[in-house]
Amino acid sequence: MAPVELIARSGELVDDGRKDAALAIRGLSVSYGAKAAVFSVDATLPLGTMTAIVGPNGAGKSSLLKGALGVVPRLSGEVTVFGRPFKEARHRVAYVPQRASVDWDFPARVIDVVLMGLYRKIGWVRLAGRKHRETAMACLERVNMAEFAERQIGQLSGGQQQRVFLARALAQDADLYLLDEPLAGVDAATERAIIAVLQEVKAAGRTVVCVHHDLSTVAQYFDRVLLINLSKVAEGPVETTFTVENLQHTYGGRLATAHVEELALGRGA
Amino acid sequence: MTPFDHFLEALTLQGGYNSALVAIGAGLLGAAAGGAGTFIFLRRRALISDAVSHSTLPGVCLAFLAMVALGGDGRWLPGLLLGSALSSLVGLLMVEWIARRTRLSEDAAIGAVLSVFFGLGIVLLTVIQTLSTGRQAGLQTFLLGSTAGMLTSEAVTIAVAAALLAVLVFVLRRPLTLVAFDPDFAAATGVNVRHTDLAAMGLALLVTVIGLKVVGLILVVALLIIPAVTARFWTDQVSRMVLLAVLFGGAAGYLGAAVSATAAALPTGPIIVLTAFAGFLVSALFSPVRGVVSAALRRRRFQRQVHRRQGLLALVRGEPIYDGLTLQVLRRDGLIRRDGVATLEGRAAAAKAALDEARWSLVRSERADDPVLERYDGLTPLEDLLTADEIAEVDRRLPSPEGVA
Numbered sequence: 001m002a003p004v005e006l007i008a009r010s011g012e013l014v015d016d017g018r019k020d021a022a023l024a025i026r027g028l029s030v031s032y033g034a035k036a037a038v039f040s041v042d043a044t045l046p047l048g049t050m051t052a053i054v055g056p057n058g059a060g061k062s063s064l065l066k067g068a069l070g071v072v073p074r075l076s077g078e079v080t081v082f083g084r085p086f087k088e089a090r091h092r093v094a095y096v097p098q099r100a101s102v103d104w105d106f107p108a109r110v111i112d113v114v115l116m117g118l119y120r121k122i123g124w125v126r127l128a129g130r131k132h133r134e135t136a137m138a139c140l141e142r143v144n145m146a147e148f149a150e151r152q153i154g155q156l157s158g159g160q161q162q163r164v165f166l167a168r169a170l171a172q173d174a175d176l177y178l179l180d181e182p183l184a185g186v187d188a189a190t191e192r193a194i195i196a197v198l199q200e201v202k203a204a205g206r207t208v209v210c211v212h213h214d215l216s217t218v219a220q221y222f223d224r225v226l227l228i229n230l231s232k233v234a235e236g237p238v239e240t241t242f243t244v245e246n247l248q249h250t251y252g253g254r255l256a257t258a259h260v261e262e263l264a265l266g267r268g269a
Numbered sequence: 270m271t272p273f274d275h276f277l278e279a280l281t282l283q284g285g286y287n288s289a290l291v292a293i294g295a296g297l298l299g300a301a302a303g304g305a306g307t308f309i310f311l312r313r314r315a316l317i318s319d320a321v322s323h324s325t326l327p328g329v330c331l332a333f334l335a336m337v338a339l340g341g342d343g344r345w346l347p348g349l350l351l352g353s354a355l356s357s358l359v360g361l362l363m364v365e366w367i368a369r370r371t372r373l374s375e376d377a378a379i380g381a382v383l384s385v386f387f388g389l390g391i392v393l394l395t396v397i398q399t400l401s402t403g404r405q406a407g408l409q410t411f412l413l414g415s416t417a418g419m420l421t422s423e424a425v426t427i428a429v430a431a432a433l434l435a436v437l438v439f440v441l442r443r444p445l446t447l448v449a450f451d452p453d454f455a456a457a458t459g460v461n462v463r464h465t466d467l468a469a470m471g472l473a474l475l476v477t478v479i480g481l482k483v484v485g486l487i488l489v490v491a492l493l494i495i496p497a498v499t500a501r502f503w504t505d506q507v508s509r510m511v512l513l514a515v516l517f518g519g520a521a522g523y524l525g526a527a528v529s530a531t532a533a534a535l536p537t538g539p540i541i542v543l544t545a546f547a548g549f550l551v552s553a554l555f556s557p558v559r560g561v562v563s564a565a566l567r568r569r570r571f572q573r574q575v576h577r578r579q580g581l582l583a584l585v586r587g588e589p590i591y592d593g594l595t596l597q598v599l600r601r602d603g604l605i606r607r608d609g610v611a612t613l614e615g616r617a618a619a620a621k622a623a624l625d626e627a628r629w630s631l632v633r634s635e636r637a638d639d640p641v642l643e644r645y646d647g648l649t650p651l652e653d654l655l656t657a658d659e660i661a662e663v664d665r666r667l668p669s670p671e672g673v674a
Binding site: 033066069070071087090091093095097101102103106107108109112113116119120122124125144152157160168172178189 | 311372439440441442443444446447449450451453454456457458459501504505506507510640642643
């Protein structure tokens with residue numbers, strides 16, 4: 001659907017599902033220069049679900065998140081969060097950027113990074129109090145990183161850094177969590193820990209969206225999938241959407257048929 | 270009087286009203302520059318602030334010409350500073366515009382703007398030298414700074430601006446930190462990254478303008494960056510880094526001004542910058558946190574620990590040791606005799622190392638999810654990480670606890 005409001009005769013907006021959705025994206029396009037990275041994507045992510053955004057390299061998965069969050073300017077499109085325009089509901093959204101997007105030699109300890117998730121609550125001027133520190137420590141506990149609180153962030157392994165980023169998102173205490181490749185380059189133990197935390201978050205009625213690169217675990221970790229390659233290929237529950245046909249459409253000839261079938265059949269494992 | 274006496278006098282503010290004023294002014298300037306510069310450095314924007322400071326020169330010259338044309342005193346400082354601020358603002362916006370609207374990268378934009386503005390400034394300065402009005406002598410001191418003839422009002426201006434900068438840095442510290450560390454996250458939480466960057470440059474601009482008289486426009490970037498880099502050697506926290514940079518910058522300004530007061534011909538700006546550099550050099554070499562010397566020592570100690578462990582495990586297996594450093598470490602610790610045979614102590618240590626290896630190997634193969642595995646580094650004994658009960662449990666499960674040499 002194009003970013004056109006559907007208006008019925010009475011003048012009321014036709015409800016296309018965005019009022020009840022945790023995140024509704026309509027006609028979102030993002031470009032770098034004159035080359036589109038995301039082209040007119042619609043997506044409706046229901047409350048309390050856990051969605052994987054899947055697609056080949058350069059398909060615009062990260063750009064979709066960044067466009068939705070206003071991190072990069074959008075060419076077109078509207079984003080609503082819990083039925084409100086994104087800007088009005090920004091405080092209900094937590095974001096985990098790609099780990100490689102920051103300089104880990106930055107002068108910050110683990111606890112300092114988690115406290116960044118509380119800046120909205122603390123405000124610009126006020127000093128961080130004991131209560132804020134306790135909140136940050138509780139978030140570190142949830143990702144098993146409490147004992148690293150005083151470490152310089154550059155001394156952590158990749159998996160530990162990723163968990164610190166997750167703790168910062170938890171500190172934001174949001175209703176919608178958008179994560180960009182949270183499982184990229186992390187060890188198996190970290191992957192399990194992160195998924196466990198995200199499933200807790202979902203069980204608490206919040207909504208989780210992850211850019212995800214590992215097709216073999218999509219069916220195991222997520223209940224919904226959004227397949228994109230520049231534009232949207234398909235979205236919906238894993239059982240009906242994560243199919244051989246849709247994967248072929250998304251990846252073109254890049255995946256061997258046998259491999260795709262294995263993935264699609266292996267779901268629910 | 271020797272130069273050293275002059276230095277001591279200036280240092281203790283006994284060297285006359287003017288040199289005391291200069292030392293205090295330079296100290297406050299250095300402190301302000303250190304605080305603002307920390308965020309410029311963390312955001313990797315040192316070159317942009319250099320373009321900003323070089324862009325002041327045409328403004329200074331144009332302001333001079335305008336004031337002379339209006340029949341006033343061309344060297345009236347507030348007018349000159351206003352001119353410098355306006356032209357550096359134009360330079361900053363041009364860099365921003367070029368980088369955002371064209372395909373040129375930011376460093377190309379910086380290079381173009383910096384050299385064009387500075388070139389224009391030098392041309393104007395040369396023209397002004399040929400004029401016979403307006404008491405133009407001394408305008409070129411804006412290039413490298415001068416201690417000669419600082420007025421009380423100028424020192425007060427610096428003090429007020431430094432206080433203003435302190436307040437601004439405190440109020441803006443969180444968005445500045447967030448944008449420097451993780452601009453995408455900052456943008457997602459609603460921080461305007463572009464405005465924050467412009468605000469940081471505004472701080473640099475303010476430092477440049479008040480620093481024109483003291484250090485000069487060519488070297489003011491050094492005062493923004495060197496104290497921040499120096500502070501980075503001593504801490505891993507932004508909040509402490511800001512305070513340390515304020516301290517280092519203030520000390521460099523104060524000491525540098527005192528040194529340059531020892532001889533009339535010494536230019537203040539370069540002396541202050543060299544003083545700051547001396548602090549940087551000492552920090553880079555000797556800081557216990559990130560200094561070169563302590564890093565080399567840590568590496569050496571670690572290397573010896575690795576060799577000791579490898580040597581002990583070789584003893585357990587009865588393998589011959591050829592590595593010179595391994596032999597040296599084992600001998601020094603009294604673990605082997607001169608002929609390479611293990612001493613009693615050596616055999617005990619070797620048995621302990623073998624037991625630890627066996628414990629680790631068991632834990633690593635059977636408890637893949639145990640958080641203790643994150644602490645595995647090949648050296649730390651498992652005993653130090655688990656409770657006595659847990660160790661006993663591990664030992665019970667070892668294939669043969671006596672399976673040690």
